[in-house]
Amino acid sequence: MDDIVLRGEEISFSYDGCKVLKDCSFIVKHGDFAAVVGSNGAGKSTLLKICLGLLKPDSGKVWLFGKVLDKFEAWEKIGYVPQRILTLNIGFPATVEEVVSAPLYAKKQNKKLSKQERESLIYKSLEQVGMESYRKRLIGRLSAGQQQRIFIAKALVSGPKLLFLDEPTTGIDNETEEDFYNLLNKLNKEDGITIVMVTHDYTDIKSMVSRVIQLNEGGIIDNIRKTEGGDKK
Secondary structure: OOOEEEEEEEEEEEEOOEEEEEEEEEEEEOOOEEEEEEOOOOOHHHHHHHHOOOOOOOEEEEEEOOEEHHHOOOHHHEEEEOOOOOOOOOOOOOEHHHHHHHHHHHOHHHOOOOHHHHHHHHHHHHHHOOOHHHOOOEHHHOOHHHHHHHHHHHHHOOOOOEEEEEOOOOOOOHHHHHHHHHHHHHHHHOOOOEEEEEOOOHHHHOOOOOEEEEEEOOEEEEEEEEEOOEEEO
8 A cells, every 4th residue: 555656536527517527546656657548528637636636626636645635745756757748949948947947946845955965956957857968048048849848857856756747748749759758757767756647659668568547438447557468457
């Protein structure tokens, strides 16, 4: 039980009276690379936002690291990369390090960090995604793939144990997408970060994924952890 970092129990959710999720239950264990898959409109992104407390379910509960969501306070353990919509405007004035540093000012436990400590954390997170040499660049002048790496660095800067990503490859070309998936695989396998990712490209990452959470018409129809000898809960 102690290795379960995320648990959902009988989660239901409606938009304007229209049921999107119904009685969804699932688990994610420490070290998993979990893919949340399903058809368009199955409720994948909605489920992710409920797990983060961005949406409140009609019924059911979520636990993070053994704490019910309403009482969970250790948000430094959580990283989140929301869904991309458009590439940033070329004139967007923020530098890469300014974007990455934002969580260090938003979280109370980081406000006492010295300038040197902040710079060290920023550099480390950029190094994790292979973008340390870009820290002085304007983020609006980077490619879509480079920007997405920066958004991951931003999610990593506080040292999370669990990383949520919502369709992170939207708007990225195929070659860049492959590099991006390799980065996620490295973060999972080498850095030990548990990953929960909403994706419509499951076939492309099948070899990397250790757990599949499949939704269909608002319900969980599968929550399986893949093993060499077969599949198990």
